[in-house]
Amino acid sequence: MDKKQLIAKLDREGILPADDLAQLLRGLDSEETELLSGCARRKAVSLYGKSVYIRGIVEFTNYCRNDCRYCGIRCSNTRADRYRLSKNEILSACEGGYRSGFRTFVLQGGEDMHYTDSDICEIVKAIKDRWPECAVTLSIGERSRSGYESYYAAGADRFLLRQETSSPSHYAYLHPETMSLANRKRCLDDLKDIGYQTGCGIMVGSPGQTIENIVQDLLYMKDFVPHMIGIGPFIPHKDTPFADEPAGDAGLCLRVLSITRLMLPKVLLPSTTALGTAVSDGRLQGILAGANVIMPNITPPRGRCRYILYDGQIGTEGDTQEDLKRIGDDLKSIGYFADMGRGDSIM
Numbered sequence: 001m002d003k004k005q006l007i008a009k010l011d012r013e014g015i016l017p018a019d020d021l022a023q024l025l026r027g028l029d030s031e032e033t034e035l036l037s038g039c040a041r042r043k044a045v046s047l048y049g050k051s052v053y054i055r056g057i058v059e060f061t062n063y064c065r066n067d068c069r070y071c072g073i074r075c076s077n078t079r080a081d082r083y084r085l086s087k088n089e090i091l092s093a094c095e096g097g098y099r100s101g102f103r104t105f106v107l108q109g110g111e112d113m114h115y116t117d118s119d120i121c122e123i124v125k126a127i128k129d130r131w132p133e134c135a136v137t138l139s140i141g142e143r144s145r146s147g148y149e150s151y152y153a154a155g156a157d158r159f160l161l162r163q164e165t166s167s168p169s170h171y172a173y174l175h176p177e178t179m180s181l182a183n184r185k186r187c188l189d190d191l192k193d194i195g196y197q198t199g200c201g202i203m204v205g206s207p208g209q210t211i212e213n214i215v216q217d218l219l220y221m222k223d224f225v226p227h228m229i230g231i232g233p234f235i236p237h238k239d240t241p242f243a244d245e246p247a248g249d250a251g252l253c254l255r256v257l258s259i260t261r262l263m264l265p266k267v268l269l270p271s272t273t274a275l276g277t278a279v280s281d282g283r284l285q286g287i288l289a290g291a292n293v294i295m296p297n298i299t300p301p302r303g304r305c306r307y308i309l310y311d312g313q314i315g316t317e318g319d320t321q322e323d324l325k326r327i328g329d330d331l332k333s334i335g336y337f338a339d340m341g342r343g344d345s346i347m
């Protein structure tokens with residue numbers, strides 16, 4: 001089968017043999033690219049219409065106990081200027097977000113054990129008490145099952161935890177010895193089992209990643225059936241061991257997004273900040289490749305200028321209102337609109 005036939009088959013059946021997925025990932029000419037992204041876009045529109053869900057991210061701490069080789073807030077980066085937001089600062093970020101229309105708050109941070117399980121519960125409860133109609137998403141890394149259960153009981157709705165890669169050896173290349181793919185997957189299984197709308201995902205073009213690794217990730221995700229999938233290009237950070245590694249290819253990232261949409265049609269698929277950093281209109285290209293979520297930053301200035309995962313990260317200085325306005329205008333220019341609703345999973 002030629003690549004156009006493979007794309008048509010993927011569109012119809014939602015799956016292809018590993019070798020065929022690899023072929024689509026390796027490269028497409030412009031006609032094939034348009035065919036793939038068109039199929040993915042139509043699939044997304046058939047389920048979600050031309051709406052793009054908007055979520056507000058609050059980056060509440062850049063302290064982290066982990067030492068992931070790609071990440072700017074890894075614990076051994078002594079040049080990272082560390083901060084933590086208090087519960088009140090987090091609440092006022094949500095308050096500002098609420099007034100701007102956000103109905104999902106994503107609390108993201110390094111793995112900062114300064115916030116105990118009961119601290120996280122208190123923060124979640126306070127947000128849910130004040131705005132019961134809003135969804136709370138946590139993105140705080142690996143915790144115990146009982147911790148995850150307690151946040152869920154406190155009202156957390158969703159959890160994002162990328163597997164980063166589905167190959168144990170590649171996982172070991174990216175992470176410190178204290179971390180393992182097995183534990184990452186244990187966390188993802190627990191989260192889903194507890195009842196969270198669960199998100200996994202990968203970086204595209206992380207050092208050492210092969211096309212076969214991406215295929216493995218696609219097959220893992222097809223099997224896991226997450227509610228959300230975060231996919232963005234790797235971008236180096238100057239104060240990490242991967243400082244001199246090349247950034248991931250944005251075209252490849254867009255192909256991965258489109259293939260993901262065709263393999264898991266209902267999934268909530270953000271057009272990520274990293275994609276928007278890699279290419280100036282990256283977030284729009286992501287939507288046109290089948291993504292349907294955008295997550296602007298609503299972190300107060302004190303935090304957002306310090307939460308730097310990679311070089312050139314966008315959204316670290318802008319103002320949320322301006323950002324929202326630009327996203328709304330940009331979406332309108334391609335015939336889409338920003339949907340500020342909760343946007344729960346339809347799985």
Ligand code: SAH
Pocket residue numbers: 070071072108109110111139140141142160161162164202203232233234235236237274309310
């Ligand atoms: N501590 C949380 C949140 C991590 S930051 C957790 O472990 O889940 C969110 C995501 O940013 C990570 O999952 C990773 O995929 C991405 N990220 C980190 N460093 C990056 C880099 N240099 N380039 C692109 N994405 C990066």
